Amino acid sequence: MRGVRQSKPLPAAVRRWAEAHIGPVVAVRDASHDWYRSRVWELEGDGEARWYVKVSPSVKFFIRETRAYRHVVPALGHGRAPHLVDSRAKDRAVLLTAVPGIPAQGLDPADGEWRAVHRQACALCARLHEAGALDRDDRAEAEASLAAATDGAEKHLAHAGDRLTEDERQLIRDHAARLRRVGPVPVGYIHGDNQPRNWLWSPAGLALVDFERTRPAARVQDLVVLGVTEWLDHPDRERAFLQAYGREPTGAERHALRCLTVLDAVDCLAWGPDNNHPEVTARGRRTLDRLMKESAL
Structure with a gap:
């Protein structure tokens, strides 16, 4: 503990x-x-x-x-x-x-209120993603972001060591290879740690905080943590978020999201235990167990 x-x-x-x-x-x-x-x-x-x-x-x-x-x-x-x-x-x-509000992760609202939280979070993310045209250097960084995520897979695999089985390692390598072949996806500025602990909820509405990971990248990267936490057990929150975004993810984005989910799992299993962070470790283990079961079907 x-x-x-x-x-x-x-x-x-x-x-x-x-x-x-x-x-x-x-x-x-x-x-x-x-x-x-x-x-x-x-x-x-x-x-x-x-x-x-x-x-x-x-x-x-x-x-x-x-x-x-x-x-x-x-x-x-x-x-x-x-x-x-x-x-x-x-x-x-x-x-x-200071902005008003408390972290949304500490709320216990009804489902309808949670959907409202996700709609407002999405509206803010959409503004962030479109916060001005990318200059040449930012566009290059954004367009290389999926390849950069792929390049980190082997480092995380080495760090995770015997926390992974050989079959899990193969699953991760397979999805890393697929991510490299995804092709062009929409890019922009992402929050980088988009989850309820960084959403402040108040009667005045939602505010975003903690921008240390904000950078030019594939926009779909802002959905990874939500996809393996909030949305996994509450698909209605995912629907509310995406409806507020104004468009459905493209086929390439959905494919990229699944691959990024796998890479997030190995990142969590490499980082969580070494940093005494059981929540992150559990997130990675839950994701990997689920994907291994799906791949076996």
Whole structure:
């Protein structure tokens, strides 16, 4: 079992930097995800004004997130995502405004309300996917994203080691090869971690947070986590999401999604156990067990 998460202190230098922009901070709350490299704090100022400070786990994520907030996130509209107040490359820190709501994963609404959540999440994802024309470099990265996912398969297989059977390894290699042959699919800017923990739900509507994985890529990559979690047991939520998107996935996208699902499973089984993350590990194992049964039919 995972141990009790220890509260992480806000670095003094980061606090001083934040206060130079927002004034005195009267209270700090650790708002990190339950992962040892997640570092996020809620700051409260005078009059109960709130902001968030996030220290990125890597330079790559810091660059992606700051770029997303400056050039992509504004397409979501006012109140549908935090606003970047400032960034500090020295500490890989971003200072963000707060948006109302609680993570949708903590909700217990009726099915009809969940469908409404998915419709709004889809509407925001569609805006993100179409957030301006891709320049030459971004288009090249986006069009190479499926090949990049394929290239990572062998690395994940090696890392997973004896957590996989030989038949499972063959299934993964087969789908990696198929993904390489999918052909052109629609591309754009994706959220990269599109799931209810990053959807904030409030009476004002839905907002998206956490853009450290936002990048140019095949749009269908934003559906992978939903496909192996939310939608697996609730196909009505999938229908609600796709109806709000305005079009059905193309045949190539559906084929790519199945292949990406397989690669997500091996990624989870390589990463989850080493990072003491049983939820991610269970996601990968459930997906792989299901696909192995389907392939045996």
